[in-house]
Amino acid sequence: xxxxxxxxxxxxxxxxxAGTTSSTVALVLGSNTATVTSTPGSSxxxxxxxxxxxxxxxxxxxxxxxxxDVNLDxxxxxxxxxxxxxxxxxxxxxxxxxxxxxxxxxxxxxxxSGSPLDKDFVFRCPPESLASLAANGIEVVNLxxxxxxxxxxxxxxxxxxxxxxxxxxxxxxGANAAEAGAPxxxxxxxxxxxxxxxxxxxxxxxxxATDDLxxxxxxxxxxxxxxxxxxxAAQADLVVVAIHWGVELDTAPRPEDVERAEAMIExxxxxxxxxxxxxxxxxxxxxxxxxxxxxGNFVWPHFSIAGSTTAVARAVVAPDGRIEGxxxxxxxxxxxxxxxxxxxxxAPPS
Numbered sequence: 057x058x059x060x061x062x063x064x065x066x067x068x069x070x071x072x073x074a075g076t077t078s079s080t081v082a083l084v085l086g087s088n089t090a091t092v093t094s095t096p097g098s099s100x101x102x103x104x105x106x107x108x109x110x111x112x113x114x115x116x117x118x119x120x121x122x123x124x125d126v127n128l129d130x131x132x133x134x135x136x137x138x139x140x141x142x143x144x145x146x147x148x149x150x151x152x153x154x155x156x157x158x159x160x161x162x163x164x165x166x167x168x169s170g171s172p173l174d175k176d177f178v179f180r181c182p183p184e185s186l187a188s189l190a191a192n193g194i195e196v197v198n199l200x201x202x203x204x205x206x207x208x209x210x211x212x213x214x215x216x217x218x219x220x221x222x223x224x225x226x227x228x229x230g231a232n233a234a235e236a237g238a239p240x241x242x243x244x245x246x247x248x249x250x251x252x253x254x255x256x257x258x259x260x261x262x263x264x265a266t267d268d269l270x271x272x273x274x275x276x277x278x279x280x281x282x283x284x285x286x287x288x289a290a291q292a293d294l295v296v297v298a299i300h301w302g303v304e305l306d307t308a309p310r311p312e313d314v315e316r317a318e319a320m321i322e323x324x325x326x327x328x329x330x331x332x333x334x335x336x337x338x339x340x341x342x343x344x345x346x347x348x349x350x351x352g353n354f355v356w357p358h359f360s361i362a363g364s365t366t367a368v369a370r371a372v373v374a375p376d377g378r379i380e381g382x383x384x385x386x387x388x389x390x391x392x393x394x395x396x397x398x399x400x401x402x403a404p405p406s
Contacts, residue, residue, distance in 0.1 A: 115246035117404035118373040119155040122329030124351030125163040128181040133392035141188035144355040147395030152193030159196040161331045163203045170211030178206040183218045190223030198298035200228020200255030200272045209270040228253025229272045236265040236273035237284040250292035255300040282323040289324030302333040309349040327371045346381025357391040364388035372402045
């Protein structure tokens with residue numbers, strides 16, 4: 057995490073059970089510290105070394121980054137079992153540690169429980185693989201995709217808890233639609249930032265969370281997208297979206313996804329990180345907001361040059377709210393090991 061913010065506050069919106077409304081957990085880092093913790097059904101406790109206020113500092117520069125599909129299943133990528141989980145991030149020169157916020161799409165069920173669904177491909181991320189995410193600068197994990205539920209709904213909900221326990225913030229899936237669509241909320245550099253996740257391309261509506269059933273947040277229905285974006289925008293200055301959409305092997309977005317992006321931006325989305333096609337697609341700017349249509353594979357087997365050509369999406373937010381986007385080139389040089397091959401084309405002033 058960059059030192060751009062002298063004070064960095066995190067809210068966790070986490071519900072561990074269907075129908076449970078979680079409380080806010082705030083952590084203020086700086087010379088004056090205060091911690092507020094609360095769990096459902098318990099009283100709130102506050103400890104403070106000095107008095108703090110909620111007044112945000114003047115807005116500064118932010119660097120927010122995102123990646124495409126990350127798979128930590130050692131059965132699919134044996135190199136991770138041999139080299140260790142940090143092998144996935146060792147080719148990035150600390151890029152995610154140095155930015156303000158990093159969002160990835162975790163393309164596997166992060167749970168040791170459940171039974172595999174009847175699918176061509178099912179992926180499981182061992183819970184012990186997750187600690188490397190936070191240790192390597194990844195704050196937000198999108199579970200809104202077509203593999204987070206590969207071992208059933210109980211494993212999906214358990215996986216959300218495992219991500220949280222590892223020190224990252226899960227979005228896009230949960231015990232019900234409200235939890236699946238709830239944002240991870242941050243204060244940094246004078247900004248309030250909300251990150252939300254969505255999943256489409258599942259082919260079966262039973263994957264989608266409902267008012268009382270676990271699943272992923274619907275990324276196909278525009279009304280669902282708009283409602284979640286509007287709710288996040290009401291709580292934050294900036295809304296970052298991670299969304300699983302598109303068609304595998306496409307190198308450009310389909311018209312229906314352009315329509316979805318335009319609707320989300322009109323509703324208040326500021327940065328969109330897309331994934332699923334397993335191919336890198338262009339960056340486009342819509343109404344001043346960067347849309348990364350597909351970030352391709354990232355931590356993935358090296359099957360081909362096309363499938364291994366990837367990038368880190370970077371959005372640089374200026375104090376006046378202008379956002380510049382760029383792609384930092386990378387290559388999956390060996391299975392599970394992306395390596396940067398170019399320099400950022402956008403950065404805050406030094």
